[in-house]
Amino acid sequence: GDSVTQMEGPVTLSEEAFLTINCTYTATGYPSLFWYVQYPGEGLQLLLKATKADDKGSNKGFEATYRKETTSFHLEKGSVQVSDSAVYFCALSDFWANSGGSNYKLTFGKGTLLTVNP
Amino acid sequence: DGGITQSPKYLFRKEGQNVTLSCEQNLNHDAMYWYRQDPGQGLRLIYYSQIVNDFQKGDIAEGYSVSREKKESFPLTVTSAQKNPTAFYLCASSTWAAHGNTIYFGEGSWLTVV
Numbered sequence: 001g002d003s004v005t006q007m008e009g010p011v012t013l014s015e016e017a018f019l020t021i022n023c024t025y026t027a028t029g030y031p032s033l034f035w036y037v038q039y040p041g042e043g044l045q046l047l048l049k050a051t052k053a054d055d056k057g058s059n060k061g062f063e064a065t066y067r068k069e070t071t072s073f074h075l076e077k078g079s080v081q082v083s084d085s086a087v088y089f090c091a092l093s094d095f096w097a098n099s100g101g102s103n104y105k106l107t108f109g110k111g112t113l114l115t116v117n118p
Numbered sequence: 119d120g121g122i123t124q125s126p127k128y129l130f131r132k133e134g135q136n137v138t139l140s141c142e143q144n145l146n147h148d149a150m151y152w153y154r155q156d157p158g159q160g161l162r163l164i165y166y167s168q169i170v171n172d173f174q175k176g177d178i179a180e181g182y183s184v185s186r187e188k189k190e191s192f193p194l195t196v197t198s199a200q201k202n203p204t205a206f207y208l209c210a211s212s213t214w215a216a217h218g219n220t221i222y223f224g225e226g227s228w229l230t231v232v
Contacts, residue, residue: 004160032218043124043208043223044161051218089160093218105176106151106221108160 002027006090006109013080013116021075021112023064023090031092033057033066033073034106038087047075047088080116087111120145122224124209129229131196131203139194139227141209150192151210151221154178161208167192168214196229204231 007022025031032051036044048057053068062077073090090109122143131137143150149168153161163176167186181200186192192211196203209224 034220036223041226043122043225046220046222049218049220093221104219105163105166106161108162110158110160 002031002092002094002107004090004092004107004109006088006112008110008112010113010115013114015082015116015118016079017116019075019077019080019084019114021088021090021114023073023075023109025071025073025090025092027071027092027094029094031094033064034091034093035062035064035073035075036089036091036108038089038111040086044089080114082116082118085114085116087113122209122211122222124207124224124227127225127227129227130232131229133231134198136195136197137229139196139207139209139229141192141194141224142190143192143209143211143224144190145211145222146189147211147222148189148214149212150186151212152176152182152184152192152194153208153210153223155206155208155226164194164207203229205229 003026005024034049035047037047038044048059050057050066056065064073064075089111091106093104093106125140151166152164155161162178164182165184167173173186183195207227210221212219212221
């Protein structure tokens with residue numbers, strides 16, 4: 001089945017440091033890839049996405065490139081801020097079917113906690 | 119403002135009781151989902167619905183039930199059969215189930231069994 005593996009946290013950085021959070025995936029189909037961010041006590045917000053190989057998703061200074069050859073979608077930001085402190089989830093959307101029906105389903109990694117200190 | 123509203127934000131349940139979590143969306147989305155989040159874990163799919171009056175089990179449906187009588191509403195009932203219900207529950211929706219479509223999430227509901 002589909003799976004997502006992302007680097008375990010927590011990750012602690014100083015403000016203006018470079019950020020990389022690694023994400024690799026296994027999928028039976030041809031998935032779309034997403035990064036979601038979760039601030040304390042809140043739901044998830046879409047950060048960026050890519051729907052085909054070599055696509056680059058970007059938003060708020062964050063970037064990730066869909067690498068089919070390495071099955072990866074690593075999240076990067078050149079200069080983090082204190083306000084970027086949150087949990088980051090890598091996810092894939094792929095066609096999924098069981099005895100009850102079929103759908104495009106999101107499969108999530110376990111999340112990486114990022115803390116940015118001033 | 120368009121969005122997904124979950125209520126209550128915090129809920130305490132006694133063992134043996136059923137509880138219902140509300141989820142309402144005004145985004146005119148066809149598909150709705152319920153996910154469960156445990157500390158240090160990713161999200162796991164409980165149930166999903168692609169259209170009114172239809173829903174399917176996800177990966178961890180045992181001990182849960184849902185209904186989809188209206189397009190805007192997808193309530194989740196946590197029954198007494200759910201052995202470990204303490205978790206953060208997230209409702210989500212999307213335009214329809216298709217490649218690349220974004221799934222949008224509500225703010226979540228914390229359920230604690232006391």
